[in-house]
């Protein structure tokens with residue numbers, strides 16, 4: 001198990017508030033974090049807020065989910081403000097959000113974008129890989145569509161790989177979304193599988209033959225139900241069923 005401590009930097013544009021006064025500089029604020037220590041139910045992280053162009057002194061505040069102020073600090077130099085906080089797991093990973101606000105004595109108050117911290121705090125190995133292979137023929141020639149989804153966090157990178165290990169396509173959808181691959185059907189058939197990988201583990205759907213032998217005739221065919229597997233140990237023609245859509 002390789003659990004990496006990622007350093008995640010979300011540099012963000014600012015929500016600038018309109019003010020009548022002239023602004024000489026574009027205020028912006030970045031938020032970044034680093035995991036310092038991991039506990040069974042959470043971890044200690046260092047959140048850094050920085051608004052390098054704001055006039056000094058700057059009062060930085062850190063806000064948590066539900067718009068609650070977590071901590072506050074006034075900085076008289078151009079240095080970033082760092083907050084070391086304990087973060088515990090929430091019922092849903094997307095509840096772990098933080099943002100920074102910088103309020104200079106003179107000038108614009110700026111707010112960072114939301115930092116989502118679930119990646120390290122909600123580490124779960126990849127499980128239940130599902131790959132649906134669908135053959136479509138909608139005029140521009142037959143195409144294969146593969147939709148692939150698994151559970152796990154940090155977010156999963158999906159790859160469509162051949163029997164020889166060749167990676168044809170790769171996608172990293174946002175957390176919880178399936179990956180969708182689409183490619184024209186060629187004359188030659190190939191064994192393909194969807195591999196789902198995050199920083200903790202990797203799992204694959206069974207190898208599936210594309211196209212599955214004789215091509216069906218007709219406008220649209222769904223060629224597979226879900227192919228679920230713990231790991232691609234077996235290869236074989238799995239679950240290609242066909243039915244005509246309306």
Ligand SMILES: *[C@@H]1O[C@H](CO)[C@@H](O)[C@H](O)[C@H]1NC(C)=O
Nearest residue numbers: 039042043044084085086087
């Ligand atoms: C953070 O949590 C750890 C473990 O629960 C605890 O030992 C430590 O004192 C906490 N630190 C703060 C600042 O609350």
Ligand SMILES: *[C@@H]1O[C@H](CO)[C@@H](O)[C@H](O)[C@H]1NC(C)=O
Nearest residue numbers: 130132147148149178225226
């Ligand atoms: C695969 O198909 C099944 C049955 O239609 C569906 O429940 C599942 O959500 C599909 N999975 C993906 C990743 O599209």
Ligand SMILES: *[C@@H]1O[C@H](CO)[C@@H](O)[C@H](O)[C@H]1NC(C)=O
Nearest residue numbers: 171172173174177178179180
């Ligand atoms: C794949 O398709 C599904 C359903 O149309 C969509 O919700 C999802 O965001 C798509 N994934 C990507 C990476 O575009």
